[in-house]
Amino acid sequence: MDFSDIYQRMKFEAYEISESERIQLTDYLKSAGSASRLESHAALLVFCYSSNPTPENVKLVRKFLGNQTEDYARCAAVTGLYRIWRLSTPSDVDDLLGLLALWSVESRYDSSLAAIGCAFLLMHRLQDRRLSVALLQLLETLHEDVRRENDLAVGLFIHACWSAYDNWALNKGQRRIHFDTIEEALPVYWDRRKYLLDAIN
Template identity: 75%
Template sequence: MDFSDIYQRMKFEAYEISEDERAQLTSYLRSPGSISTAKSHAGLLVFCYSSEPASENIELVRKFLAKHVEDYTRSAAVTGLYRIWKLGTTSDIDNLLGLVALWPEDSRYSTSISAIGCAFLLMHRLQDRRLSLALRQLLETLHEELRQDNELAVGLFIHACWSAYDNWAQSNLQRRIHFDTIEEALSIYWDRQRYFLEPIN
């Protein structure tokens, strides 16, 4: 099965996978080799968009969060659990906070990008102040790493600033924009207080 083709058809043509395709996809994701290939990225997205977050489905996707899973594939599991299914129990938030905290690992770059974006999404959706506090601290840390010329931090800082603005804009019915430069990200960073939840005094 060409998971990428199916995903594009679902995204742009409102395609619905057949029961036979779903059975093949589920069998593939359960196979041991699925954790070590980038093609599982699209497979996980197809699975999450076409399935309900039933306990057995959640358990299957969560296996792709493990440390030894290929990074690009792991990032799709994060997207599936927290952006597509929008899981938001206390344990889910704990897991997401743990994923965000692992950003310094170069081998988890794609996972970190997904986790940061999902954390901003759920912060607004759930009005979760733990996520807000963690993301504030992350932005401060990434900015400091930027000043220390940490190349890994550059893309994460830009993405975190864009995610902060984009999710705030959607929650407040403001115009969405896209940017990918340090200069644009810094303009968000200097005005960062508006993009987080008010702390509890």
């Protein structure tokens, strides 16, 4: 199966996978080598968009959060669990906080980007103070590392500032913008508490 093609058709053509395709997809995700393959990224997105978050399905996707998983596939697992299925129990938030804490591990760059975006999304949706506090700390830590010229932190810092603004704009009915430079990110950082929950301001 060409998972990328199916994912694009689902996004742009409202394509619905067949039962036969669903069985093939599930068998692929359950297979021993799937966690180490790039194509698992698209496979996981197709699976999450076309399935409900039953305990069995959630367990299958969580398999791809493991340390030995290819990071691009892990990124899709984070997106599936927290953005597509929007899992939001206290234990789900605990797991997301754990993912945020691993941002400095270079082999987790893509999944850290996904975790940051999902954390801002769920912070607003749940009005979760723990996520708000963790994201404030993350922004400040990333900024310090950017000042120390830590190349790994630069992309994460820009993405965190953009995610902070974008989710705030969505919730406040403000104009959404995209940016991808330090110069554009810094104004959001200097006013960072505005984009978090009022409870910590």
